[in-house]
Amino acid sequence: MTEQEYDFNAIEKKWQTFWEQNKTFKVNDFELGKPKFYCLDMFPYPSGAGLHVGHPEGYTATDILCRYKRMRGFNVLHPMGWDAFGLPAEQYAVETGTHPAITTERNINRFRQQIKALGFSYDWDREVNTTDPKYYRWTQWIFSQLYKKGLAYVAEVPVNWCPALGTVLSNEEVINGLSERGGHPVIRKPMRQWMLRITEYAERLLADLDELDWSEGIKEMQRNWIGKSTGAEVVFEIAGSGHKVTVYTTRPDTLFGATYMVLAPEHPLVDELVTDGQRGEVALYREQSARKSDMDRTELNTEKTGVFTGAYAVNPVTGGKIPVWVADYVLISYGTGAIMAVPAHDTRDFEFACKFALPVICIIEPDGESAVAAGVSVDAVLAGKACWTGDGSLINSANDMGLDINGMDVERAVRTVIEWLEGKGIGRSAVKYKLRDWLFSRQRYWGEPFPIVHMQGGETKLLEDSELPVVLPELEDFKPMGTGEPPLAKAKEWLDYTDQATGQKGVRETNTMPQWAGSCWYYLRYIDPQNELAAVTSEKEKYWMPVDLYVGGAEHAVLHLLYARFWHKVLFDLGYVSTKEPFQKLVNQGMILGLSYKDQRGALVPMEQVEHRAEGVFSKLTGEVLTEFPAKMSKSLKNVVNPDDVIREYGADSMRLYEMFMGPLEAVKPWNTKGVEGVFRFLKRVHRMINEQPLEKVALTADQNRLVHATIKKVTDDLESMSFNTAISQMMIYVNEFSGRGKVLPLDAAETLVLLLAPFAPHLCEELWQSLGHNETIAYAAWPAYDEKLLQVAEVEVLVQVSGKPKARVMMPCEADNGFMQELALGQETVRAALEGKTILKVVCVPGRLVNIVAK
Template identity: 45%
Template sequence: MSSYPFKKIESKWQKLWEERGDHLVDMDATENKFYCLNMFGYPSGSQFHIGHWYQYGPADSYARFLKMRGYNVFQPQGFDAFGLPAENYAIKHGVHPAESTAKNIENMREQLKRMGGMYDWDHEVNTSSPEYYKWTQWLFLQLYEMGLAYQKEAPVNWCPSCVTVLANEQVQDGLCERCDSQVTKRSLKQWFFRITEYAEELLTRLDQLQWPEKTKHMQRNWIGKSIGSSIKFKIKEFDGEIEVFTTRADTLYGATYFVLAPEHHLVKIITKPDRLAEVTDYIEATRKKTEIERTSIDREKTGVFTGAYVINPLSGRELPVWIADYVIASYGTGAIMAVPSGDERDFEFARKFDLDIIEVVTPDGIEQGSNTCFTEYGIVVNSGDYNGMTSLAAQEAINRKLSEMGIGGRKIQYKLHDWLISRQRYWGAPIPVVHCDKCGAVPVPKKQLPVLLPDQIELKQTYGDDISPLAHNEEFMQVNCPKCGNSAQRDPDTMDTFVCSSWYYLRYPHAKYKDFAFDINRMDWLPVDQYIGGVEHATMHLLYARFITKALRDAGLLKFDEPFTKLFHQGTITKDGAKMSKSKGNTVSPDDFIEKYGADTFRNYLMFMGPYDEGGDWNDKGITGIHRFLNKIWRICHFSESPAAKSDLRILHQTIKMVTGDLENMKFNTAISRIMELVNHINLKETVDRQTRRTLILLLAPLAPHIAEELWQLAGNAQSVFREKWPVYDPKLAESEEMKIALQVNGKLRGELVVDKTISKADLTALAKQHRNLSLHLQGKEILREIVVPGRLINFVVR
């Protein structure tokens, strides 16, 4: 295929843009500011894959479009450079993570330039640089001061392959989000961020965000608010009580037994001596299970009796206390009152272990017999004073009673857990805390930041005792306590990389600012106007960044509530309908195609394949269509000039209208097809008028920046096409004097008519009746109705 000289053109303009500083943003001009942010990437050593191109290419086209529309667009790039892959690479190949990361960043930056991205590299951010992680550590201390960072011993998710703990959000289907290993539970003392403090605001503020509904929905579910009751049960023959959470206080009289999670702290205290061996065995067996085994839904229920009893506060009934792993330690209080007649799981358990079943809610107030399970709301029975009430009324009444008795009442419970941020790995920001025998955990004074990550480190897959690599670095670990001055130890863990990425959007506008994480006197660029990235971060990064924003707002440092005003998720590019993956061997290497067709063609094919939020299916042949299209543009821009006919202007202005609307909504696929129609029209004519050519180049510019710049220059323009104004369509010119009317009989198409736009309804009807084919269908029929849809169709209803 012979082509326009794309290689020459693309390298020419990439060089020129950089030399002239075309992509550097005047940060003082904030009146038309538009902060357009792409989720930054992990610096990988390999070449850009399709996913990178698909995230960054169309997003860049959107940014360029906005720039031409008169916005001062700030589109920075940076690198989420801390993290496991570099460390694992170091273990395997002996290359220090700092070294491989620096090399990878270099590689990635080059590829982003080769794509033709309009990035302001003066604001690059690298989360692994001390200048950056100093402020990540500052963030930790800030949260610590606010009581939002705390340390606790808790059963946490442990990935044996990554040799580290994981946040709840990083466990998917019981597997490690990163390496797919089965996650187990371990009890460790770890640092947490108190994201639950913000659960309610994180939930309610979602309503105001211009985010995809799907994503908001996922966050809502993840936060998992449920309204119910807290109830304290006295333990029989023991000085103490156990609290439970339930959404069904109306079934309290139906509680016939009680279950604690195996990890519940009271289990070992209340278990009767004769049951202790069995209970201990069960706990041990549970601990050994993976998350997958524990949560598999069709597993038969197991459990053991502790020998202890609690007292139902309203009925006075004694309830045997069991432990069972169907109750999760980490939700609610880790204990439940079990109501077999109102809960499928309790019902199943009661059946298996022959526990009592008492019917307390019925559909209509009539008892069905005691061996059924009815989980819906209804009329309460067998419940003392509450008989005859609806479920809702009973809940309210019982809540009131529990409050009066001082043992419970209404309670709101969230599924969201506090964010576990400690990681037992080397390549991350050290947690700025010193552990002193005398003073306990002491935060490093902010003035002493950064706590530098030591260069000298021996990295191994395991250390036998499963602790952090840094713990083995004496020089790093040994420090004097900032409080008492005695010798103490540093915290050997580093922070989850999601902490680094939770605030990076704040750093970009002030990437080189030395005095603080960001310049609080120059915050006009924030928050982010448009954020673009994958949906896989819905309940991780996007939730964390929202939380950190709110915390910093409450610290008085930010004046806005949400980091990302608008959010867009690009879809996934598939191959033969399947997700691309190395293991399936169905990956497409962009490099071969860029070599053959150029970056402009490649970017445009990705945009043309389908809607940006849905992705598309890659086809090796399909890209030729786009390449032909760009070649055709190259050719028609060299056509001889001729004056524009009225019909030419109409098509031109219709194109402007459609393309503008499509790009506003990131509908790149239809925008391109509109331009194709214009191009096909010009191509047919074999001449082009000056205005059409000029406009065509402008419309093309955001989509195919290199070829557009070249054509713009060839057309005799001295300055960059991206300094030009986006064309505006003229409604009068876009309009046609004629219209095509569909002719129908009983809703079936029988012909069409081209008429003048000003035609009257009567004339149109008369004209339609003369139409040959239509008249045949009207023959011998009685016309009952004539439906005229202006500009569209006329439908005769006949009998």
């Protein structure tokens, strides 16, 4: 055979064209006799910067799995699309006047071309784009369903208003009180907003997590976000007035230790309760805390503030009067916006009580042992000089109204107090969640319009399904008004609406939906992307759902995944989808970091000032020694790796293989271009081996056969568990064994390798498969099977240890029994020498592995 170079460029172009022209990866619904496999990637936001090396990591993993599943006879749904609404395109439009639709289309084309260059086996006929009216028509339709079900409502709520950007921002877009883009200050401002009642689904969103095959870490993050707590609501009377205040507490057992009460500054009863003497001070305090930005709130975290209202509440178990304070460490948005303060057993209350000299009454004697472990003095707690939040024994907790919990532990006391309160009708057990309703409107242009019209009569009208989509109007000027009025308010003609039936006039809703909307249901649209009569037809939905595997970055651990689950559950309740949960299995790929450098003072040094020498890494400017460390890729450090460059130099197959070889998919790992050269060498070797070594139809030796079957087993098992890195290692071992200049290569060994490697390096393997004489694509060739019997060896090397120290290695039959092993081991000269003058206490035999002789 003639020498051929591994021309990855020609090979990759050839097969990408082949797949495209032959629609190799077009998938049909309802394939007979094939199990389905729905494998989903988190679709990208097509930014102007193009793909970075993080995107292909997850995409490569899913592509390998999809190609493997096809070879195993699965009907595989593997689609791609674009999450294209969002702020960057709109900002760009404001700056340049370029319509976001144009920017978006340009970016999508770039992304599509970059993704195709990696040879992913997507069914491109199912591509979706959230900004396409044919798509967002159904996003609007789902909103209609939410609205009809009473899950969408308008409320005046405080939002993150950024005056510099002239828009509200979501909580995720605000970092330490500054806007994520531009770093402008953000203030709280009440505005009329659309909200979605996600809180109504809090319990199910929490409970159904248990059935999902997600990492415990992600599930725990969702649980914490939903933040369920159980406790009690207790009614306190305000002395000398008819008012009652309900507080929420998780520790009703500590009621005897409640020495004051705190209301949130925004609590509606503050005005009613405040005494004339305190009115001025309270008003001032409320004003101050209302003005506090998010940044102030986080920074002032440490120091507690508050003022006395002058009013007193009556502790319902002691009958004692306790002062009512106003303080912003109590949040109006959680619980009832009012608390009973138990400084002896709550760290925040303790801090506050110390600062304002409020009484501290200990009513739980700490467990001695746990107090010692926590470094807390029991005497100090009993004297009210220290705070104890752990378990213990109740003291000073009895009254003459039939309640006595002295001596009980916390758990029993909680139950007893709740029963007592319920009996008296002044309290009840209660469940609270941290989860808040979802602020669902934005004052932006580049988002889905709401299917809502405000009629002249004041009525809010939901548009008929036949009136969808409400298409975004063309605008010349995308700038926000600065008043909080959305840019759509400028689309004068579009705004006017006339009801076809009644002739009534109205004005369209000018807010748009947040970027999350489109991504809440895209996995359903892939199933039936062209359907103009429904978001998805029921038969197809039943066939494909749920998503069997969902892969994406952990940055969406809470929000996207929670929002999508919420919508899915609503659609489930309405009978539009057949599964309770959308994503059965979820895997989060770890971030790929760039190599970064810092100088002696710890200052970051950009890549272009870094010089590599044999002795180490130095700064080109100062000549000082630099330290290498992995950090997030960033424009400022100039350490962003562009996949295009990698593909140009080493090819898409090397790029794919390297990203999988770096380490476990879920681990965070640093990029090292030198590593790409390693897998590139491996692929060159495979290419050379099959093209240049004499290929013969010869029988494999027993050792070769064992390696072939062991490799099939290892690669198969590793693919099932998504351990791509070790599967690649095994194939390297295989190639190291079979390759060599002039060495005869058994045809079976060659074919098996090409089949096993095909999901990882599909272009090269299609080419090699063809050169091995196959006319069909390898994409649907049968996955090799292994024979467990061929993995077995007649004899194994067994390690003989004396008291744990290796002393000899002995070949023994695999099925040797303990007696035989022991005898053989004791017969070894080195073993006998080591046992000289010692008594054997015990012999441990592990068949096929080792013999350990314990002697003294």
